[in-house]
Amino acid sequence: MRHDIPYAAAGQVIGLLGGSFDPAHAGHAHITREALKRFGLDQVWWLVSPGNPLKAHGPAPMDQRIAQAQAVIDHPRVQVTGIEERLGTRYTAQTLRALRRLYPKQRFIWLMGADNLAQFHLWQDWQEIAQTVPMGILARPGQRISARMSRTATLYAPYRIPGRYSQRLAQADAPAWCFVNVPMKDVSSSAIRAAGEWSAQSG
Numbered sequence: 294m295r296h297d298i299p300y301a302a303a304g305q306v307i308g309l310l311g312g313s314f315d316p317a318h319a320g321h322a323h324i325t326r327e328a329l330k331r332f333g334l335d336q337v338w339w340l341v342s343p344g345n346p347l348k349a350h351g352p353a354p355m356d357q358r359i360a361q362a363q364a365v366i367d368h369p370r371v372q373v374t375g376i377e378e379r380l381g382t383r384y385t386a387q388t389l390r391a392l393r394r395l396y397p398k399q400r401f402i403w404l405m406g407a408d409n410l411a412q413f414h415l416w417q418d419w420q421e422i423a424q425t426v427p428m429g430i431l432a433r434p435g436q437r438i439s440a441r442m443s444r445t446a447t448l449y450a451p452y453r454i455p456g457r458y459s460q461r462l463a464q465a466d467a468p469a470w471c472f473v474n475v476p477m478k479d480v481s482s483s484a485i486r487a488a489g490e491w492s493a494q495s496g
Contacts, residue, residue, distance in 0.1 A: 297468035298379065299372040303398035305335040306463040308429065310404045311377075311385060314341050317362035324431045325371055327475045328404050329336050332429045333463040337404070339366070340388065375410045386418035389425055402462060403428045406471070407440035414444040423449055428470040439473065 301307055308328050314321065325337050341359050344351050352358060355375055362373040382388040385403070392401060399472065403426045405413075409453070410430050415431050422428075424444065440446060446453075454461055454471040462471045 296475055298395075299336075299374045301336060301396055303400045304400075306333065306400045307380065307396075307404060308332060308334040308337040308349075308402045308404045309340055309389075309426075310337055311335060311340040311393075312389070313344065313352040314358050314362050316358065317365040319365065321362075322366045322368075322435055324404070324406065324475065325338060326368070327431060327473075329368075329370060331431075331459045331473050331475070332402060332404075332471070333460045334370075334402060336372060338368045338376075339371065340377055341373065341375050343375075343378045343383065351403055384417045384423050386416075393425070398490065399409060400463070401426045402418060405430060407432045410440040410445055410472075411443045419445070420448075423470070424468050427465045427467050429475075430463055430470060430472040432474045438472070446472075 310321070310325060310328070312321075321339070325339070328334060329337055339362055341354075341355065342361060343355065355378060359373055359375055362493045366373065376392075377383070377388050380388065380391045382391055389401065389403070403422065407430055409477065410428075414425075416422065422447075432440070449468050449470060452468040452470060454465060454469055456471060459473050461473045462469060
């Protein structure tokens with residue numbers, strides 16, 4: 294099955310959820326379903342990254358992580374893709390530039406948990422990202438305060454869409470972002486790895 298170049302019709306609004314997915318778990322699936330509903334998205338693409346530049350150790354092999362992700366989420370409007378490896382991009386800003394060239398008639402929304410918003414200013418070309426695509430932020434356990442007090446939240450405060458108007462994000466022009474509180478599953482990839490329930494498999 295080809296999972297590198299996903300299909301999207303002209304005019305569709307696509308949420309992008311990036312990460313190492315090492316491994317994908319029920320929490321990823323949960324926030325994806327919430328994002329589809331809260332932000333009025335046509336699709337969500339999971340961008341399984343070749344490797345996270347902010348992490349010292351590499352993840353499990355790409356094929357293994359994609360297979361696990363496909364097992365975790367079975368939804369007609371969710372596509373698991375390794376397109377970053379195909380594009381040769383390593384950073385989110387690079388990926389967004391490439392996707393906007395490949396899909397000029399579609400709209401993209403960058404999705405992330407509140408924990409990522411708290412450290413978003415550490416990402417390469419983070420202001421370019423914020424000014425290129427609207428961002429949908431989904432609250433995760435213990436991260437609400439740090440996210441709302443973050444450098445990104447402060448700088449882009451005038452462009453925040455209140456959570457009760459989250460459906461407007463799909464048609465908003467960047468910069469725009471919306472923070473929504475959702476019932477969360479307190480599970481993480483790092484906890485799964487620490488418990489010995491996920492390891493790189495060869496062959």
